[in-house]
Amino acid sequence: MSNQRRRACLAIAGIFVQSSVPVFARTNKAVRIFVVTFRGKTEVEKGFRDYLARHQYPVEYIERDLGRDSSRFPALIAEIRALQPDLILTWGTTVTEGIVGKYNAVDPRLHITNIPVVFTLVAAPVSAELVPNLISSGRNVTGVYHVASTESQLHAMAAYRPFKRLGILYTPTENNSLAVLDELRVLGKTLGFAVIDRPFRLDAARRPTIDGVPDMLREMKEAGVDWLYLPPDSFLGTQCKDIVIPNAHALGLPTFASTEQIMDAGALAGLISRYYSIGQFTAYKASQILFDKQAPMTVPIETLTQYSFLIRMAVAKQLQLIPPLAMFDSAEFVK
């Protein structure tokens, strides 16, 4: 058997499938997956597609991008109703909430209820009230969240450098960020560190602004903050690259990222889920619903079992915070 054909056979063999899943017996009829993204293409959808393709699942995709514009939801919902896809993939908290609504405020006129929805890249589905708990959504929804538990992020930070004071910038109108802050305060008591928090200022329309951030960072530095933690906060995510991270590093404040987006914006280190892996895991859940015929409410909401610890060596040298030797074994170094 030629090498190429062998490879092909291996691909058919379905490397990722558990042995209980029938490998060859796929239906020929393609299923249609309606994909709604928030801000264009990411590695998530790539991982999703690759996973299903590798398993030879017959899939057709219908792709729509929200373009960060929430006003387009009614049109999207109408299109979904007209097309009646077999499954909807929603990217991020905003899109997911727009399509399925909060679990305690579902309006069948505004939201999709009769088509299975798999969400992905939602930082905290419970505090965003998309699901009541992680065991079951109780409705036609399941999904994958992507942020490591706050506690494991704290342990990762401490493994890099032990700390006594933790700084955090957050948007006071984002529920998820408030939940993370509460969690940090509780963990601070048990793990023995102080939380020095600064909310972004709000304008007249209660929208967060970047005003005064450099001063807040200076205050933190003066208060003896050892790490600046950058939570999975939507507004913060957009401001990291240009304002937050450069200012913090200029002050000698090390930054710790909670998402791949913030890590890419230049943070010193981060414990993050690879978007590609998140996409693969989401596809695994979608395949459970589409091909193993499991009801979405019976599929638990989960995240990865392994995270990537990323370190930006150039920043480490700039801040004179050389990573501990053990991390040269396990961490990934980025530019």
Add this chain to the structure above:
Amino acid sequence: MRYPGFFHDRVKKQQPNQYVLNKNAMAALKTSLLNLFIALLLSLVFALGMALLLNYYKFSNTVSGLVRDNVAVAAQDIQENFGLSLSVGMDLSAMEGMPALLARQSKVDPSIIAIRIGDMHGRGVYASDPALASANYPEAWQIAAKASKNGEWNIREQDGVESIGWILRNNFGLAVGLLGIEYSTSQVEASQKKLFPALIKATLLSFCVSLLIGSIFLLLLCRFCRHVERLTFRTSMLIMLVTLGGLLAVSLQALPLFKQHLLPKLEQNARQSGQIKAELIVRAMGHGLALEELYGVEDVLRRDLIENVGLAYFSVLDSANSVLFHVAKDTWNGHDEPDDVAPPIALPIGDAGSILVGLDAAFAGKLLKEMSLDVLVVLVVAMFFTLEVLAFLPVSGDRSCDPLRKSRDIRAPVFLFFLSEELTRPFLPGFVGSLSKGIDLSLQNIVIGFPIMVFMLVVALAQPWLGGLSQQFGNRRLLLGGTLVAIVGFLVCAMATNIYIFVAARVICALGYAAIFVSAQGHILENTADASRSAGFALFVGAIMVATICGPSIGGILADNIGARATFVVAAGIAALGIPLMFRLPGGTAEQKGSAAGKVRISDALKLCRNSRFMAVCVSAAIPAKVLLTGCCFFLLPLYIISIGSTQAMAGRMLMVYAGFMVLIMPIAARYADRFNARAVFILSGLLISALGGMLALVADGFLLAIGLVVALGVGQSLSITAQSTLVSSVAASEIQLFGDGYVYGVYRLLERMGNALGPLLAGVLLTLFGFQVTFVCMGILALLAAAIFYWLIIHQVASNVEAA
């Protein structure tokens, strides 16, 4: 048919062993000296033989562990590379760098034969040898991987080749493939071959010296001991001390041998460990860092130091040889001892400096210390053996006037047989578990209990039938037949390849067990007068007791070292030792005394069942006691001990503790329960204490739970067991008058043995449904319920009857 439990309370009233010096004393002294010498010899042979075995296997396991550790190092880089590749979207079959990495890693240790990665369906994907890449990997890997708890396995593939492997998971926890390393164990075998003659020489030397010193002291003791009745005690103490001395001498000689023969492997291990550290540092420096800039170096070094038994310290030196980083074990005294241990190993870190790895001189001592519990067990068992031998070869007086002479003759063969059966206790559930790998996981715990249940059931049901056989063929023939059957059973157990064969083998063993039980009792009945019968049965019960102390502990050690199958063969051998001793027993069929009354018929049993108080004792005390014994001690405990990461030897020690409590407390409890006429109270408190043991699972776990359970059950059971059987005589007084006590006790024992069979079944079902913690609690609740029923039906009713009267 008579049963031993009935006689427990009467045992201590007789003092059969009172002799005075008579004119034949000198002749007796001569035979006794020979007997004492034999006892000393046997004790030394046993203890030093076990010590040789322990030392040899400790050494082998340590060497194998060192080799395995070295080999496993090769997998670290592969696993990291694999995880990284998957997380950036590479497929298992499309990792281009993998073949080169596998080929490179296979050079890490000379023992490595091949490194292979395969998918979850048995197909190979990569291999260090490209020709092997797409070939199917051994099926045994897949089986071992599925059976492993943490996704790691280690199996022996064929002679001289082992494999170690891991399940590779993607970053959402799905099993993606298998990584296996095949390696040669020729290094292990070579060091075994080198050590073995030296170890034998050392053991033999200790043996000869101990024997010589012991014999001299025995001679002196016999000459100067004026009170012959104290001779047994003094000589057994002396034999004990000499055995202890022999064991210490063996350990002292093993110490330098261990050092000498382990050192080469240890050095290799240290070199590899240092090499990995050096590579890590070079990798870090590749990011443009200077050696002295590195952070957290000590943490990395310390972690390795804790994991490696044989390492004393790490030092990182710069190119000018001044120390930059240094960590040392607490036990390291701060400077190398050139006479005692090899000099530290130096490895270069690129051209930036070097790393020094120091070897720990105390490691061999640590290995010996780890064996000390096993050696202690051997010593205790040796003591019981000595007492057993001295009981078999009386050292004092003239045997002809001993009314129990014929009863004594059966003690040794019976002891040997029960010892062989008891050997299997600590490892039987684990062994059954390994045989039932193919069976549905949810049923496995029930299946594991099945052979114990079947064994108990056959023993219970076969006894009445075997009673008839003993009348037909005579006790000696039945005893011989039973032993032969049991030997066949043990050998089939040793060779069983699946659970069905094993269950069949256990049925054979159970038939042998029952036959020996029946014929030994029959023998004592035949050969004792009414006055000495209790004492005769006490001998029989004593033999069983000593066997329950010695058997499990030695069985656990053997199973850990030579394996379960070989231990079954040892059990067969021990049972066979009893056969020549059986020929001293009277043959033929003697007239049976009161045997007709002893036979249990189902129809008779039903009559007795109408006695509600008799049934109350059975259901609320006798059956629960046996359910707790077989369910907790024989089934749950060995499995639990293994599940908390301990050894079969530990399970054996636990069962030894249980038996120890029985032996210590049972005679005292029996005496006081009679004296105070407080049998019911003893039974009730026994059940309550047993319940406490189970309830302990609510607040404790691990080792603490196991030891607490064993102590509670030991105390609880010994308080209630004899009181139960004597209580039967009062609650079923009218039936005893009507049918005779043999009949009543026959029914009672039958019901009790049903409890024996029920125990593992119940525990297996509970374990499957709820896991260990809840099962122990359920067992506690069972005992509590039994206590409540017992209180209501026996104590409360009696009290109200008295009031009414």
